[in-house]
Amino acid sequence: MARVIVDVMLKPEILDPQGQAIARALPRLGFSGVSAVRQGKRFEIELEGPADDAAIADVRKMAETLLANTVIEDYTVRVEA
Amino acid sequence: MSAARVGVVTFPGTLDDQDAARAVRLVGAEAVPLWHADHDLKGVDAVFLPGGFSYGDYLRCGAISRFAPLMEELIPAARAGLPVLGTCNGFQILCEAHLLPGALTRNASLHYVCRDQRVRVESTDTAWTNAFEQGQEITLPVKHGEGRYVASAETLAEIEANGQVVFRYVGGNPNGAMNDIAGIRNEAGNIVGLMPHPEHAVEELVGAPSTDGLGFFTSILKKLVNA
Secondary structure (H helix, E strand, O other), X not given: OEEEEEEEEEOOOOOOHHHHHHHHHHHHOOOOOOOOXXXXXXXXXXXXXXXXXXXXXXXXXXXXXXXXXXXXXXXEEEEOO | OOOOEEEEEEOOOEXXXXXXXXXXXXXXXXXXXXXXXXOOOOOOOEEEEOOEOHHHHOOOOOOOHHHOHHHHHHHHHXXXXXXXXXXXXXXXXXXXXXXXXXEEEOOOOOOOEEEEEEEEEOOOOOOOOOOOOOOOEEEEEEEEOOOEEEOOHHHHHHHHHOOOEEEEEEOOOOOOOHHHEEEEEOOOOOEEEEOOOHHHOOOHHHOXXXXXXXXHHHHHHHHHHHO
16 A cells, blocks of 8 residues: 655646735735745545556556646656655 | 537536527527437537536546546547537636647636626637638627636747637636637637637527627538538
8 A cells, every 4th residue: 555646736837826815815814924825736646556666657647647737737746655 | 401410518517508509509500419428429510518517627627527438539529620619618628638729727816707708709710700700899708717718838829820819808808818818729720619608699588798609600500501
């Protein structure tokens, strides 16, 4: 059993109005020193077997096919220790 | 000659299929219901992908619908030249399916926008807009929370250079779309997607802002009859 994490973020050049709204809310809540916020998605993929090369390649394929829209989003894949 | 047959797709969560079918019938074509779970286009001459919240918009608008059994038939047929129109959620599905370039994202305002919207027809060289005049301004309802068209700088330059922008917002951009883009087409011109709703602007009786939407349906009819 292993857990693989896929993080999906809007590409840097794509405007993220949700992140901007969060950034604007923070000072109102008393948090200072934040220059920007960008919001993304995190997927936790539970594998039935070990996170070997084949399994990771499969997760990459899932990310490429469904989890991210690579037209506007980037993704990263990592195994949770 | 038998009537032109226009398929109208229903996914779980589709809202505008009945209006779309009604608009198809108003111009004298036959509306053929198509079901998302069927591997069957029923031999239709064109397909309308209506708006709504297919599969609850889970993950991203159109991200799940794109893999529906019906789409496995529709995607190759559209690539081979079958005329397809996607409005609102239908436009989002066409982008997720990579039948059209770019993507639709959360409105810049973060608000759902529902209003009558003026758009300018920028391309009449498509299966769905040949009844309009180049530069004509029409009024259609918009109603969406995720209609901000975005694309990479290269894609944007390419579709502008190719004349693939079909509609541009005028009198205010409702969602922050790049270059005020309201609708685009593929290079061949058989596939068109737009955020506004032509199927809601076909009858004065229901308080529609115009009957400008009829032009989409007379366009496809003209295209099919002359084909």
